[in-house]
Amino acid sequence: MIKLxxxxxxxxxxxxxxxxxxxVNLSINKGEFVSVMGPSGCGKSTLLSIIGLLDEPTGGxxxxxxxxxxxxxDKELAHLxxxxxxxxxxSYHLINDLSVLDNVELPLLYRAGVGGKERRQRAHEALDKVGLSARTTHFPSQLSGGQRQRVAIARALAGRPEIILADEPTGNLDSVMGEEIMDLLLTLxxxxxxxxxxxxxxEHQALKTERLIRFFDGSQVG
Amino acid sequence: MLLSYLKIAWKVLLRRKFFTFISLFGISFTLMVLLVIVAMADNAQGAHAPESRIKRMAFITFISQRFKDGGQMNTPPSPYFLEKYVRPMKTPEKMSFYSMFHATPSYVGNKKLELDLKFTDNFFWEVFDFNFLEGKPYNANDLRDANRVVVISETTAREYFGVAKGVVGRTIEVDQSKFRVIGVVSDVPVLRFNSYAEVWAPMTTTKADLRNPELGGEYFAAILAPEGTDLAAIDAEYQQVLKHVVNPNPEVKSLNTHADGLLATFTRQFLGQGESKSDQVTLFYFIVFGLALLFMSLPALNLVNINLSRIMERSSEIGVRKAFGATSTTLVGQFLIENIFLTLLGAMVGLLLAYGALEFISDSSFIPYAQLTLNLRVFAWALLAAVFFGVLSGVYPAFKMSRVQPIQALKGGTN
Structure with missing residues (x-):
């Protein structure tokens, strides 16, 4: 599915x-749950940005x-x-001026053929999955860190994508909240x-996934 | 999607109230000035009574005589010239000759009134469509017999007689002569210098010599064409007529004069020094458009600046939108919509300011009898200008924003 x-x-x-x-040479198959570990600055996030088409590689x-x-x-990339x-x-990257529901609807806003009603319905479903259906009218500033991350996950789910790229999704959360988010991803x-x-x-979270890849100084080491 | 954009736009406006105020003030103030100018131009040039048929009207307001020694004289034509050469023209449907207005003293008891007096023929009342509040205009017989009758404006009636109505048949002293009032009409703005006066009298009652065979004088001609498209044909016939003019002054080498639409009577005189073959209306529009653009570009540049800093602030939002599939075009669209929303708000405030300013000018005696209003046409101009502002000030920031790599935007940079 993904080949570098x-x-x-x-x-x-x-x-x-x-x-x-x-x-970097790497293949990720459809349906896999892969975690990438390594010290800060080793290139993990850059890798994720490149896989997610947010950044372009200089070679390969x-x-x-x-x-x-x-x-x-460019247009096809946006579509992908x-x-x-x-x-x-x-850091969640929620839009503070929009409500929880509007934030979750965001991917569907750019999808042709999805009307307002369907958008709202799918956003509600996604919020249901992350247990935040009671917070739809709240704004990000009114939520805790864990709740914000769950909104961010709901936003990723709303578009029903084949691939979810998560950059330290539990990094800003306490251990209990981190476990919850991890369980959510594993279930998905x-x-x-x-x-x-x-x-x-x-490492504790990474070991729960099917495959663990380690990075050091920009290179895959395991 | 539009609703979502508007929600964001509103939030962004509220987030930085001071900058929003500065932006709105720039737009509103500029629009107010433009609207006041447009309203004044509309008051002077638009189709309003007594010149509602202005699109079918041509005017002869000056003749330019070039002398053999190189000198030049620009004056309005004489009644002699108009009667002899213009009256027999075939293309016009109707025509009227009338003098320039000039102030004449008049006394009510011990109070001195300066009344603007204009001498006209009887066709004046057919070419222009005055609103008669009472009485009627003078006719061919009044002209023939040089009857001392006048039509006066509503304000003149009020100031001279103390009442606006019921003054027909009463006597008014103007230009050191007594006249009988036979009609009262609504006031005419002074900017309408062709039809404007406070007192209108038959031209045969003037003390000036109407038979003086000089070509230059102080009379104008208003010519009504059967259709607006016939104006060119009228000027063409007039040019033919000029070939047969016998100038009593042997020192005059050539004669240059045109039957022009209202705007062209100004533009040919001021932009073409009265001698140009072109009526200079296009040049005039270029100049006006250029000045308006320059004037509007100042708040637009200010907006560009503010918008650029807003981009920096909203970099993360832009990154998120790109990460979830927004194309550059969609983002440019969003930003333009937000900007047009802001400028339309500015336009609304500008309209209110302009309304106040026009009321103030109309109520003051700054421009006598000016009836400056915000009509539909002026409103459409404001909307057009606002959208223009929005696009002008939004395009560059939106374009710059659309070029940002998603990852750069997410990191908070735009380079």
């Missing part, structure tokens, strides 16, 4: 060249469903992000077959 061949990411300034990813080939991503136009991928960010993977790639610092 010799993926490189180099950040270049006038004086310094920083290698964030160094010839990324393929989605057998087609190189480079061959897609909308239809295929759902993101969960460490088991029951709906959603492919999940999760970046984490927490």
């Amino acid at each position: 061949t010799d993926i490189e990411k180099v950040y270049q300034t006038k004086t310094i060249e920083t290698v964030a990813l160094n010839r 080939v990324l393929e989605l469903d057998g087609r190189p991503v480079k061959s897609y136009s 992000r909308n239809q295929k991928i759902g993101f969960v960010f460490q 993977n088991r029951e709906e077959g959603t492919t999940i790639v999760m970046v984490t610092h927490d």
